[in-house]
Amino acid sequence: MKLAVIAHDGxxxxxxxxxxxxxxxxxxxDVELVGTGTTGTxxxxxxxxxxxxxxxxxxxxxxxxAMVTEGEIDGVIFFRDPLDKHPHDVDISMLLRLCDVHDIxxxxxxxxxxxIIKYFKNK
Numbered sequence: 001m002k003l004a005v006i007a008h009d010g011x012x013x014x015x016x017x018x019x020x021x022x023x024x025x026x027x028x029x030d031v032e033l034v035g036t037g038t039t040g041t042x043x044x045x046x047x048x049x050x051x052x053x054x055x056x057x058x059x060x061x062x063x064x065x066a067m068v069t070e071g072e073i074d075g076v077i078f079f080r081d082p083l084d085k086h087p088h089d090v091d092i093s094m095l096l097r098l099c100d101v102h103d104i105x106x107x108x109x110x111x112x113x114x115x116i117i118k119y120f121k122n123k
Contacts, residue, residue, distance in 0.1 A: 001074040002032040004064045007039045011079035036060035061091040068098045075105040077113045
């Protein structure tokens with residue numbers, strides 16, 4: 001299974017913490033990660049293999065959206081910062097819409113990500 005990990009600047013530490021607490025799951029042989037720029041790099045530094053795409057503002061959200069469209073992504077964990085304005089809101093909306101169109105599980109906060117990981121653990 002291939003999961004995308006994305007986090008806004010104000011949520012990157014939360015994402016790393018989330019992944020670290022579930023390291024056994026994310027290190028499984030059947031789990032592949034793809035991440036946007038800095039988020040993916042931070043998770044790599046935590047000890048996991050992550051295929052990197054561009055940062056969100058530089059097109060990374062769109063790259064992951066294309067992967068969703070091509071059927072390459074099984075789930076998206078996107079820790080969004082709802083209290084901040086983002087210059088690439090259009091790309092973010094596009095990614096969220098594509099997850100809905102293609103029926104891809106999408107978590108936008110810690111609790112929903114926890115539920116998705118529980119689902120994939122039992123799959």
